[in-house]
Amino acid sequence: MTGIERIIFATIFIAAILFFLKNVFRLFAILCLGKWENRFDHLWLRLGNLIKYGFGQKRVVAKPFGINHFFIFWSFMTLTIVYVEFLIGGMFPKFNLRFLGDIPYGIILSVADVMSLVAIVAILIAVTRRTFFRKKSISANFEAYFIPSLIAILMVAYFVSNSCEASLGNLEFIKWQPVTASLAAYWNGTDPHTIHLISRSAWWIHAVVLLFFLNYLPYSKHLHILASLPNCFFKSDTLVSTVPLKQLKKGEDLGISKVVQFTWKDILDFMACTECGRCQDVCPVSQTGKVLNPKGIIHECKLNIFKNGDVIRASRPKDMLASAPLNAKMQIPLVNGSELSVDKEALWGCTTCGACMEACPVFIEHAPKIVQMRQHLVMEKSDFPHELITFFEASEQRFNPWGIAPTDRIKWAMDLKVPLLSDVKQAEYLFFTGCAGSFDSRARRSTNAFARILNQSGISWASLGNEEKCCGDSQRKLGNEYVFNKLAVDNIATFKKYGVKKIITQCPHCFNTLKNDYKQYGIELEVIHHTQLINTLIAEGKIKVKQSDDNKTVFHDSCYIGRYNRILDEPRDILKACNGHSPLEMAKNKTNSFCCGAGGGRMWMDELPGKRIYHERTLQALDTKASTIAVSCPYCMTMFEDGLKEEKNPGQVKVRDIAELVADTMIV
Amino acid sequence: MHVVVCVKMVPDTTQVSINPETNTLVRDGVPFITNPYDTNAVEEGIRFKDKYGAYVTVISMGPPSATAVLRKGLAIGADEGILLSDRVFGGADTLATSMVLAAAIVKIDKTRPVDIILCGKQTIDGDTAQVGPGIAQRMNISQLTLVNEVLSVDEVKKSIKVKRKLENYEEIVESVLPTMITVEREINTPRYPTVPGRFVAEDSVIQIWGNDVLKLNVQEIGLNGSPTKVSKIFAPVRDKGEIVMGEGEQQPKAITAIFDKLVEKSFLELK
Amino acid sequence: MSTIPKRPRGTILLLEGKCIACGARCQSVCPVDAIEMNEKGEPIIDTQTCTICRKCVKECPVDAIENYLTPAEKEQMAVFETWKASAAKQVSKEPKAPKEQEQPVAKKPEEGGIADWKGVWVFVEQVNGKAHDVAWELLSKGKTLANDLGVELAAFVIGENIQHLADEAFGFGADKVYIVDHPTLKSYRTDPYVKATVDLVNHYKPEIILMGATGLGRDLAGAVATQLRTGLTADCTGLTIDKVNRLLEQTRPAFGGNIMATILTEKCRPQMASVRPHVMPKSEFIKGKKGELIIEPFTLDEADITTKVVEIISSANKGMVNITGSKILISGGRGMTSKESFKLLEELASVVGGVVSGSRSAVDNGWIEQPRQVGQTGKTVHPKLYIACGISGAIQHLVGMQDSDFIIAINKDKTAPIFSVAHLGIVGDVFEIIPALIKKIRESNAIIVQ
Numbered sequence A: 001m002t003g004i005e006r007i008i009f010a011t012i013f014i015a016a017i018l019f020f021l022k023n024v025f026r027l028f029a030i031l032c033l034g035k036w037e038n039r040f041d042h043l044w045l046r047l048g049n050l051i052k053y054g055f056g057q058k059r060v061v062a063k064p065f066g067i068n069h070f071f072i073f074w075s076f077m078t079l080t081i082v083y084v085e086f087l088i089g090g091m092f093p094k095f096n097l098r099f100l101g102d103i104p105y106g107i108i109l110s111v112a113d114v115m116s117l118v119a120i121v122a123i124l125i126a127v128t129r130r131t132f133f134r135k136k137s138i139s140a141n142f143e144a145y146f147i148p149s150l151i152a153i154l155m156v157a158y159f160v161s162n163s164c165e166a167s168l169g170n171l172e173f174i175k176w177q178p179v180t181a182s183l184a185a186y187w188n189g190t191d192p193h194t195i196h197l198i199s200r201s202a203w204w205i206h207a208v209v210l211l212f213f214l215n216y217l218p219y220s221k222h223l224h225i226l227a228s229l230p231n232c233f234f235k236s237d238t239l240v241s242t243v244p245l246k247q248l249k250k251g252e253d254l255g256i257s258k259v260v261q262f263t264w265k266d267i268l269d270f271m272a273c274t275e276c277g278r279c280q281d282v283c284p285v286s287q288t289g290k291v292l293n294p295k296g297i298i299h300e301c302k303l304n305i306f307k308n309g310d311v312i313r314a315s316r317p318k319d320m321l322a323s324a325p326l327n328a329k330m331q332i333p334l335v336n337g338s339e340l341s342v343d344k345e346a347l348w349g350c351t352t353c354g355a356c357m358e359a360c361p362v363f364i365e366h367a368p369k370i371v372q373m374r375q376h377l378v379m380e381k382s383d384f385p386h387e388l389i390t391f392f393e394a395s396e397q398r399f400n401p402w403g404i405a406p407t408d409r410i411k412w413a414m415d416l417k418v419p420l421l422s423d424v425k426q427a428e429y430l431f432f433t434g435c436a437g438s439f440d441s442r443a444r445r446s447t448n449a450f451a452r453i454l455n456q457s458g459i460s461w462a463s464l465g466n467e468e469k470c471c472g473d474s475q476r477k478l479g480n481e482y483v484f485n486k487l488a489v490d491n492i493a494t495f496k497k498y499g500v501k502k503i504i505t506q507c508p509h510c511f512n513t514l515k516n517d518y519k520q521y522g523i524e525l526e527v528i529h530h531t532q533l534i535n536t537l538i539a540e541g542k543i544k545v546k547q548s549d550d551n552k553t554v555f556h557d558s559c560y561i562g563r564y565n566r567i568l569d570e571p572r573d574i575l576k577a578c579n580g581h582s583p584l585e586m587a588k589n590k591t592n593s594f595c596c597g598a599g600g601g602r603m604w605m606d607e608l609p610g611k612r613i614y615h616e617r618t619l620q621a622l623d624t625k626a627s628t629i630a631v632s633c634p635y636c637m638t639m640f641e642d643g644l645k646e647e648k649n650p651g652q653v654k655v656r657d658i659a660e661l662v663a664d665t666m667i668v
Numbered sequence B: 001m002h003v004v005v006c007v008k009m010v011p012d013t014t015q016v017s018i019n020p021e022t023n024t025l026v027r028d029g030v031p032f033i034t035n036p037y038d039t040n041a042v043e044e045g046i047r048f049k050d051k052y053g054a055y056v057t058v059i060s061m062g063p064p065s066a067t068a069v070l071r072k073g074l075a076i077g078a079d080e081g082i083l084l085s086d087r088v089f090g091g092a093d094t095l096a097t098s099m100v101l102a103a104a105i106v107k108i109d110k111t112r113p114v115d116i117i118l119c120g121k122q123t124i125d126g127d128t129a130q131v132g133p134g135i136a137q138r139m140n141i142s143q144l145t146l147v148n149e150v151l152s153v154d155e156v157k158k159s160i161k162v163k164r165k166l167e168n169y170e171e172i173v174e175s176v177l178p179t180m181i182t183v184e185r186e187i188n189t190p191r192y193p194t195v196p197g198r199f200v201a202e203d204s205v206i207q208i209w210g211n212d213v214l215k216l217n218v219q220e221i222g223l224n225g226s227p228t229k230v231s232k233i234f235a236p237v238r239d240k241g242e243i244v245m246g247e248g249e250q251q252p253k254a255i256t257a258i259f260d261k262l263v264e265k266s267f268l269e270l271k
Numbered sequence C: 001m002s003t004i005p006k007r008p009r010g011t012i013l014l015l016e017g018k019c020i021a022c023g024a025r026c027q028s029v030c031p032v033d034a035i036e037m038n039e040k041g042e043p044i045i046d047t048q049t050c051t052i053c054r055k056c057v058k059e060c061p062v063d064a065i066e067n068y069l070t071p072a073e074k075e076q077m078a079v080f081e082t083w084k085a086s087a088a089k090q091v092s093k094e095p096k097a098p099k100e101q102e103q104p105v106a107k108k109p110e111e112g113g114i115a116d117w118k119g120v121w122v123f124v125e126q127v128n129g130k131a132h133d134v135a136w137e138l139l140s141k142g143k144t145l146a147n148d149l150g151v152e153l154a155a156f157v158i159g160e161n162i163q164h165l166a167d168e169a170f171g172f173g174a175d176k177v178y179i180v181d182h183p184t185l186k187s188y189r190t191d192p193y194v195k196a197t198v199d200l201v202n203h204y205k206p207e208i209i210l211m212g213a214t215g216l217g218r219d220l221a222g223a224v225a226t227q228l229r230t231g232l233t234a235d236c237t238g239l240t241i242d243k244v245n246r247l248l249e250q251t252r253p254a255f256g257g258n259i260m261a262t263i264l265t266e267k268c269r270p271q272m273a274s275v276r277p278h279v280m281p282k283s284e285f286i287k288g289k290k291g292e293l294i295i296e297p298f299t300l301d302e303a304d305i306t307t308k309v310v311e312i313i314s315s316a317n318k319g320m321v322n323i324t325g326s327k328i329l330i331s332g333g334r335g336m337t338s339k340e341s342f343k344l345l346e347e348l349a350s351v352v353g354g355v356v357s358g359s360r361s362a363v364d365n366g367w368i369e370q371p372r373q374v375g376q377t378g379k380t381v382h383p384k385l386y387i388a389c390g391i392s393g394a395i396q397h398l399v400g401m402q403d404s405d406f407i408i409a410i411n412k413d414k415t416a417p418i419f420s421v422a423h424l425g426i427v428g429d430v431f432e433i434i435p436a437l438i439k440k441i442r443e444s445n446a447i448i449v450q
């Protein structure tokens, strides 16, 4: 290394590092534009998450190709050490890490040596995949090849440079570097001067590419290299099952209309997105040909915050690290209006099934963002699909989605003995029937079946009768926090009036709402899904079923109890108890279940264009050759009933709620 | 342009039922709502605001709690709400109601001349469709009932052109302003209030005018001013659901059942 | 010494569950402001202020307010009643006979000129010289009322070139026919029609006026009643005469049809009522029957009328179907199985005068267009008649049509939820029932009622 070379390199190096720092600072400043949100609690837990999901890549490797990424990731982790040595050594040739001791240093070198080869192989596999076996959700654009090429060049240059040096006998630790050593043989017979020249050239290529890569990162999807580890650290400490409680006050934001109204963690989510497309692959809406693409939303938000963020930063150079001012003007709108905006239709498409969040290797929280953008449209703009107006009005005036007279609610009981809390005053369990279970004639049958089970079990239970109001799930997911809040406050007051502590629901939407949303109002409720209760009742012998021999029942996990609340085994155990066999499984099951299409308020809207989600899921169920589709949600029930009708299969395949199946076989 | 919209607070009659044992109305938990037809009237008023920059005043005669229906109007954009409330207004039939409403509009007209008065076609609790015409007659202005479309307003010539819906035909009518219009439900779809709109409505001061303000002759208002009196109330005979089997040889019986009903309910007439 | 027993006072109470929130009648009659209305529109009676005048008890249309007596007071009441009865027999000369009953609310017809008003009138609504059937129905009803009162039955016709309608009116029972014929009255407009009617009424003073509760009739009736400052009862379903007081008893549904109310116009004349078409039966037309024809002069300058009818659009040439405005809907569902069989529904629609609509399944299958979909994500409809053919009645469908006036459901599954809202349910195959029904209607020569 000549003095001139060193000076040139030092200049480039310092410039590159400064530029890199400037970029990192910009990213940090953009993060700061978001609102404050506390994600600094439970630090040990967070550290665990970082290790498990960040360094351990647990979710990445859950999919077949994930292992490839695992290797690339770990190559980078290890190579970082030798690259640091490499860069410093460029300016101070005497510098190396040998001071760590010969053996540790040797190990570092050998790991780097092997990992470089691993990286090359992994990159080749990745490129092959995206060229010949590409999933639709992965884009094959310039960047998709440019970045792997850079990495490959980096590795190749490393080997060329090192092997040359080895063949010149300059590498003291060559016995630790098996790949390099075997490559060195290749230079045998070449003129040492040429070798030296090649080595220098390779060295420079490596150096320049490395520094370039460092600075290219923040402008590409490889920003995730910087953001995804923090994102695993700051990930939600519970399953993401709802949106934060809104202060419905004058002057407060009522939902998100500007990208800077997101929190810093939301913005970190945008930066952490690797565009791997897994969310898109599992999204029932994307998969049935609609506008929504969860990856697209996150990507658009990222571009949006960069564009708008830079403008805001330029407008207030002194106040770099503060949240954006409330009245900040946005150069481009967040929803509709430019390529860097989210499509409104996409927002209304979401079923909040949570499959995207379950699939995301870096724990991006898609659904709450979508809901909060809906909040703005509904509450500040009254801009929503026209079908929803009757839904909202009915929810507010009649406390149920269909606008049926509230005095008809208890009619589900028909001629059954149903204890009312207003009569009995106290009961161990409140059975919260839910609107579908109360008003929909099909769902009423399962409500009735469950009530028979309750009566048979002898436990102390009661219903609120006409005092019950809609739980507010769909309203909230549709962004109507105002109506949700009214319903929640009223229901909670009723719970308090009767001192209700334990609540059973048959509807997963009620379940999740009472359990996770009402908690935000400071009420402690033990919420139990009917499948949990029935399972316990069977296990404790409080009800007995006559076991049949049926292995033609398939179980559909509804999102809100499966994915959202991890009630996965109970329904299966019940089915096993009734049928003598575990239920059949669809390919997409348990936490990877495929939504029926009714969540997130989609129950109240038309589904266009493309294939209907429920139709797709019905086909998946029919693929198992089952004769009964067992469900544990009244919405899923409607969707399968409709799906079967479309398949012109009336009567042959049946949809039954688990409670109905149990009530049928229950020994009374 | 100044538009006054008359709204009424009514019990949600679709939720009222009859207790078959005692033959009394079951009103428990039945909420009071804005008369649905009036929601279309308010919406139409706000459309005058959107289109012509009209100032929209909503008025209602009723108990103090009726401010709620006025606030609903304010929430979607009405500028002002006035409640006409006084014990002596109570027990009014349509004639006495139109007396109070007309007097209030005349008073409003003094500070801000009124061009258009909007009412719903009828109410769901009374179903009379009389108050609108009553106001027009008392104020001696033209009345355009059953309007299902406002076609145009000429602000210079002070005239309006609307479409009215009658049983078997529609007609386009032109009238000078001021005029009183009653609207059909199909005229529009009322907008959904925004939350900031609701905040504005909650903070608005609603004037309450009693008879100390309107100074009407107590013989002409409320129960005294109502020529009609309810003398008796009883439960109606109801059409109970009836199921007729119509398969195989029972079919002719079923056909006759449908046919007879069509005649009985006057959908068909035998020559 | 025979003391006069005191009438016990008791307390004024609201009976639970009886109040219908009629509009604060009790409050408005209370002379001492002892009544406040609560959120539900029911009275809260302040027993401290209450003087037990019992005005509210009498005013309440549903007997929801009671003068409650304790058992002891009841005994006292019994004593009082017997004393009163005996006192009445004695043709009491007692100086301080308690004034226990108020003057009857109704003024006797002899007083205040009410007796000057005589006769039953029916308004003959006409468009282009063709009378609306409701007029003849009302004449038929009017005849009974007039007979009960022992007065004449008259018809009045307003328009231009409408004298021929007089003969028809005579044929349906009118003793007299008043005609107002003028060019300004050619097509209906409120102001000239009101003027014509009010002039007639003030001139001849009928005690009862009946009008059809049509769009036109309601427009006129409301205006006329206001001009005459008299009572008007809309949409009556029953009309009878209280012979003792010579009052028209007008019965009509209220509260969305949940209760029936009988309404009296005691102190004002004329007593006006409107009746919907097809509610009253029409009597036989007697050909060649004659009566007295009175042609009333009328003057009005066209320039003084502020409204002009610009155009009449007959419903036939309306382009798009609008199922929300249709009176009769024939709705088909998946049970119809094909686009071809919707032709059957078209046919049924044509013989009963309806429009075809359907469930979402019918739309999904492309049997009908989306604007004809009824239900949660389609239209909400309130027709007078809804015939559901091969529709199961999923809640998403029911919410769109359950408020129809009359629902007929045809479905082969007798457990189908559609039957829970149907007024007439037919368990059977649509492909058998509908053709047979069409045949029956055709053969009967029945005509569609407009």
Ligand SMILES: Cc1cc2nc3c(=O)[nH]c(=O)nc-3n(C[C@H](O)[C@H](O)[C@H](O)COP(=O)(O)OP(=O)(O)OC[C@H]3O[C@@H](n4cnc5c(N)ncnc54)[C@H](O)[C@@H]3O)c2cc1C
Binding pocket: A602, A603, A604, A605, A606, A638, A639, A642, A645, C332, C333, C334, C335, C336, C358, C359, C360, C361, C362, C373, C374, C375, C376, C377, C378, C379, C389, C390, C391, C392, C393, C394, C395, C396, C397, C400, C410, C411, C412, C413, C416, C428, C429, C430, C431
């Ligand atoms: C989000 C959402 C929105 C929806 N919105 C609407 C909506 O707006 N409107 C709507 O209608 N639906 C709507 N639905 C669909 C609804 O759930 C039902 O699927 C649909 O109403 C069923 O239509 P149907 O009654 O025609 O068909 P089915 O339910 O299949 O019923 C067919 C009926 O025909 C009967 N039948 C079959 N053959 C014969 C025969 N030969 N003679 C007599 N009877 C026969 C059968 O017994 C059965 O009862 C919605 C669903 C969802 C999920």
